[in-house]
Amino acid sequence: MDFALTQEHQLIKEMAYKFGQQEVVPGLTERDRDAVADRKVLDKLGESGLLGVSLPAKYNGSDTDYVSLGIVCEELERADSSVRVIMSVHSGLHCLTLLQWGTAEQKSRWLPDLAKGNKIGAFGLTEPNAGSDAVNMKTRAVRDGDSYVLNGEKTWISLSDYADSFLVVAVTNPDATPKAAGMSAFIVHRDMEGFHSAPIKGKLGVRAGNTGSLFFENVRVPIENRLGEEGDGFKVAMSALDNGRYTVGAGAVGIVTACLDACNKYVRDRKVGGEEIGRKQLVQQMIANMAAGRDIGRLLYYQVGWMKNQGLRHTRECSMAKWQNCNFAFQAAHDAVEIHGAYGFCDEYPVERYFRNSRGAMIYEGTREIHTIMQAEYEIGYRNDKPFKHMLPTWPFGDDV
Numbered sequence: 001m002d003f004a005l006t007q008e009h010q011l012i013k014e015m016a017y018k019f020g021q022q023e024v025v026p027g028l029t030e031r032d033r034d035a036v037a038d039r040k041v042l043d044k045l046g047e048s049g050l051l052g053v054s055l056p057a058k059y060n061g062s063d064t065d066y067v068s069l070g071i072v073c074e075e076l077e078r079a080d081s082s083v084r085v086i087m088s089v090h091s092g093l094h095c096l097t098l099l100q101w102g103t104a105e106q107k108s109r110w111l112p113d114l115a116k117g118n119k120i121g122a123f124g125l126t127e128p129n130a131g132s133d134a135v136n137m138k139t140r141a142v143r144d145g146d147s148y149v150l151n152g153e154k155t156w157i158s159l160s161d162y163a164d165s166f167l168v169v170a171v172t173n174p175d176a177t178p179k180a181a182g183m184s185a186f187i188v189h190r191d192m193e194g195f196h197s198a199p200i201k202g203k204l205g206v207r208a209g210n211t212g213s214l215f216f217e218n219v220r221v222p223i224e225n226r227l228g229e230e231g232d233g234f235k236v237a238m239s240a241l242d243n244g245r246y247t248v249g250a251g252a253v254g255i256v257t258a259c260l261d262a263c264n265k266y267v268r269d270r271k272v273g274g275e276e277i278g279r280k281q282l283v284q285q286m287i288a289n290m291a292a293g294r295d296i297g298r299l300l301y302y303q304v305g306w307m308k309n310q311g312l313r314h315t316r317e318c319s320m321a322k323w324q325n326c327n328f329a330f331q332a333a334h335d336a337v338e339i340h341g342a343y344g345f346c347d348e349y350p351v352e353r354y355f356r357n358s359r360g361a362m363i364y365e366g367t368r369e370i371h372t373i374m375q376a377e378y379e380i381g382y383r384n385d386k387p388f389k390h391m392l393p394t395w396p397f398g399d400d401v
């Protein structure tokens with residue numbers, strides 16, 4: 001076992017931290033208050049090269065390992081959840097899943113532009129009446145000659161109004177048993193006729209980020225845009241979640257760290273009864289819990305990154321990291337508000353934003369309840385994973401990637 005971050009990890013950590021503090025934090029309170037997603041942040045993220053993290057150099061990626069993606073997510077979410085969400089949907093759910101399931105032709109066609117940030121990818125699974133129970137989705141894809149015709153609606157889709165391409169899962173065989181075997185995955189481009197998106201307004205958190213709905217009205221998708229075989233869609237979606245949940249679990253550690261950044265300063269500045277509140281034992285308990293969440297959270301996501309490097313199936317470990325780290329983040333943000341007293345209750349300090357943002361991560365990419373059930377099922381023996389038909393390429397990447 002080697003727990004040390006490599007020099008490359010350190011460099012990427014510093015780079016992502018600087019990006020967050022220099023490109024995301026300025027003006028953030030206002031953007032969050034006014035619910036404005038700034039497209040420039042996305043563009044600068046592309047220019048910085050961070051959108052190509054953990055993708056092979058062959059496709060314009062940084063060639064760094066999968067732990068690096070987690071580190072980038074941690075440091076970016078230390079600035080704001082909205083920028084980590086970009087990494088989650090573009091790099092995790094979209095690009096890595098394309099790397100995992102795409103044919104050589106599909107990877108060469110799409111990944112180089114995605115890695116550079118010339119194109120942005122997103123992920124459409126959730127529907128108005130199918131979230132946790134994605135198998136009950138209604139979006140239909142009907143084969144017609146050399147293409148499929150898509151009809152339906154997806155909702156709560158991050159980057160719905162900014163992404164150029166969407167990894168969309170639809171029902172191709174409504175009579176399949178089990179239902180999961182009747183689904184297929186497609187890459188749908190924004191400029192395809194019959195596609196449009198619309199933003200969701202009035203969100204509790206991730207207010208400086210874009211979330212919305214996708215509408216498909218007789219969208220003709222060529223067969224070359226199907227990811228995996230017909231009927232593989234549910235497996236593609238589940239492996240995409242292994243990539244996305246990893247980024248959410250790593251990012252959650254960034255919220256804990258941001259809470260510590262804010263609280264470690266505040267407890268020394270604020271005096272009650274002539275004494276710094278950092279000297280009060282109940283305040284110390286909250287700080288100690290945050291430190292535990294940060295350290296345990298890192299170990300959980302580093303392990304998942306390591307398993308990705310080894311090419312191992314890691315659905316159980318990834319669910320654990322996502323579930324626990326999101327709990328740590330929410331508890332840390334809740335306590336950070338407490339430590340700031342009334343000042344934690346307004347946006348003069350960032351902790352109220354951490355509180356609202358950390359709540360969202362307990363819902364998306366599997367709710368707290370879904371992960372609880374998954375962990376119990378693994379433990380009791382009701383759930384067992386076999387390797388996917390296509391696994392992520394191991395790292396260091398080979399020539400055949």
Ligand SMILES: Cc1cc2nc3c(=O)[nH]c(=O)nc-3n(C[C@H](O)[C@H](O)[C@H](O)COP(=O)(O)OP(=O)(O)OC[C@H]3O[C@@H](n4cnc5c(N)ncnc54)[C@H](O)[C@@H]3O)c2cc1C
Binds near residue numbers: 123364
């Ligand atoms: C900010 C944000 C961004 C998102 N981005 C994306 C995205 O990019 N792409 C995408 O596809 N989706 C996205 N989502 C959607 C998200 O993944 C779903 O909201 C989530 O899976 C939960 O589905 P639901 O909202 O339909 O809740 P439901 O499934 O209706 O659940 C409602 C409640 O019932 C509980 N519940 C459900 N099933 C069970 C069960 N079996 N046992 C016990 N309790 C249960 C849930 O835990 C929850 O408390 C996003 C959501 C948010 C909030």
